[in-house]
Amino acid sequence: MSALLHPFAEPAKPESDFINIVSATGSMLTADDGKQYLDGMASLWYCQVGHGRTEIIDAVTAQMHQLEAYSIFDPFTNPRAREAADLIVSKSPHPDGRVFLGCSGSEAVDSALKLARLVQQRRGATDKQIIVRRTHGYHGTNVGGTSAQGIAPNREGWGDLLPHVMEIPNGNIEEASKLFAEHGDRIAAVISEPVQGAGGVHVPEDGYLEGLRRLCDQHDSLLIFDEVICGFGRTGSWFGAQTFGVTPDLMTFAKGVTSGYQPLSGVILSRRIADEISEPGFLLRTGYTYAGHPASCAAAVANIGIIESEGLVDRASHIGRKSVEGFDALVADGLLASYRGVAGVWAVEIGRDSAPVKAKMLEEGVIVRGMGENIIWCPPLVVTDDEIGRFIETLEKAISVS
Ligand SMILES: Cc1ncc(COP(=O)(O)O)c(C=O)c1O
Incomplete structure (x- = not known):
């Protein structure tokens, strides 16, 4: 067993079951197996300017x-x-x-x-x-x-x-x-x-x-x-x-x-x-x-x-508008019950346990949080429109198949 005791985790979970993040740039993270992830939580709600800023x-x-x-x-x-x-x-x-x-x-x-x-x-x-x-x-x-x-x-x-x-x-x-x-x-x-x-x-x-x-x-x-x-x-x-x-x-x-x-x-x-x-x-x-x-x-x-x-305070509002466009489309398709949030921080209500949806998104390389019946999205404020699009597409796929 590793000496490392993780916060907000089961102490019995083996270290080998954790995702080992080794590098990052912008809103993208890389794990030791080479897999890339979109950081849809700005780590723990904190990375406004993105990773790797020299x-x-x-x-x-x-x-x-x-x-x-x-x-x-x-x-x-x-x-x-x-x-x-x-x-x-x-x-x-x-x-x-x-x-x-x-x-x-x-x-x-x-x-x-x-x-x-x-x-x-x-x-x-x-x-x-x-x-x-x-x-x-x-x-x-x-x-x-x-x-x-x-x-x-x-x-x-x-x-x-x-x-x-x-x-x-x-x-x-x-x-x-x-x-x-x-x-x-x-x-x-x-x-x-x-x-x-x-x-x-x-x-x-x-x-x-x-x-x-x-x-x-x-x-x-x-x-x-x-x-x-x-x-x-x-x-x-x-x-x-x-x-x-x-x-x-x-x-x-x-x-x-x-x-x-x-x-x-x-x-x-x-x-x-x-x-x-x-x-x-x-x-x-x-x-x-x-x-x-x-x-x-x-x-x-x-x-x-x-x-x-870089005008990231205004950019947060832009992220909000872009995200809402995507959420509205998923609500219209009956995939989302509702959503709530402001600018750069959102919860989408999927109307059932979020754990399998979150797990599927992780498998697809998008990190979000699952909380009860909600999926949480709080990306770096430098997240690009394409990356927001990828988040919405992955959310749609994960809700549809899991
Ligand atoms: C609103 C709020 N207050 C306090 C804290 C605690 O911060 P820290 O984990 O840096 O001690 C957090 C962490 O998520 C938070 O969201």
């Missing part, structure tokens, strides 16, 4: 030759960390905000939860500790994010998780209103993805995010958007907050910030929230060893440069 590789290499790594704990900083932070906030709805950096989406989520509670503690609202999560929400696998996620099987089997977490169902702002009416004086924050990703690609109902914003404002609670999937173009704007026109107090990002070339994540704090913790003499007692890692920050700067120069 601009990012060169930027990381140059940075590592100059300064491979150094901490940004007080009293140190480095130019790449500052540059990346300035660039990231400039694309966000908080251009005058601040950024707290980490490496993974899970670190960003747990940091956002801590920051939200910290702000309430510092306001003197010591009883405001409840985190409100949404059904189907996915917020990573650290203890905070495991507690705050609305996918029950992921929360089970670990013993007790965080106390003071409550759940609201999707799509019904009335339920959220009731929860706030009863517990609003103890709610620190609501955490929500703008579009729920790993929980099955659920786009918010009209007015839902606005409703959460209103309830948070009425009860002095904070709104956290987890933009780990939505950020950096996926929804057709730089951030989901902009696509849906709702501005959170704190927002997490990861994945698309570097397209995965180096691990980087963070929390954007609005200026108001940042000011609240900026009292002279107050020490922020939390942070990660690799925060502000120069190589990761160099990757972010180069990656954001590509997203900008």
Whole structure:
């Protein structure tokens, strides 16, 4: 048995049963047996600019030759960390905000939860500790994010998780209103993805995010958007907050910030929230060893440069239009029940278990995710029209024969 223990996998599965990816360019991957795959999931929803981009590789290499790594704990900083932070906030709805950096989406989520509670503690609202999560929400696998996620099987089997977490169902702002009416004086924050990703690609109902914003404002609670999937173009704007026109107090990002070339994540704090913790003499007692890692920050700067120069935020909307043309044709032929999503992230509803369809697509060289009765499509934002066409044709074939 191999020493490698895979995440979200059966530990008993032999290493030889895994697909061994050895190289990649654009939206195409190559396995060790020479088989090629279309990367219909941008790896794990993160590879916005496609694989093998020498601009990012060169930027990381140059940075590592100059300064491979150094901490940004007080009293140190480095130019790449500052540059990346300035660039990231400039694309966000908080251009005058601040950024707290980490490496993974899970670190960003747990940091956002801590920051939200910290702000309430510092306001003197010591009883405001409840985190409100949404059904189907996915917020990573650290203890905070495991507690705050609305996918029950992921929360089970670990013993007790965080106390003071409550759940609201999707799509019904009335339920959220009731929860706030009863517990609003103890709610620190609501955490929500703008579009729920790993929980099955659920786009918010009209007015839902606005409703959460209103309830948070009425009860002095904070709104956290987890933009780990939505950020950096996926929804057709730089951030989901902009696509849906709702501005959170704190927002997490990861994945698309570097397209995965180096691990980087963070929390954007609005200026108001940042000011609240900026009292002279107050020490922020939390942070990660690799925060502000120069190589990761160099990757972010180069990656954001590509997203900008190649117009990939608009390209995401184009991917949406092209995909929908294909989905509509399959619905008209009675092969698809329905579909949902926005710009670069979609779930198609096939009306039966998706596992055989996903397996057939993999055999045909197209990687998608199967979730219940849904097939998920979240390609690199550089995916070509021909590749979108190949995805639709393969989907049609797989539904027809499996
Ligand atoms: C919305 C969201 N939050 C947090 C995470 C966790 O990120 P990571 O796996 O980098 O810890 C993910 C990962 O898919 C995610 O989709």
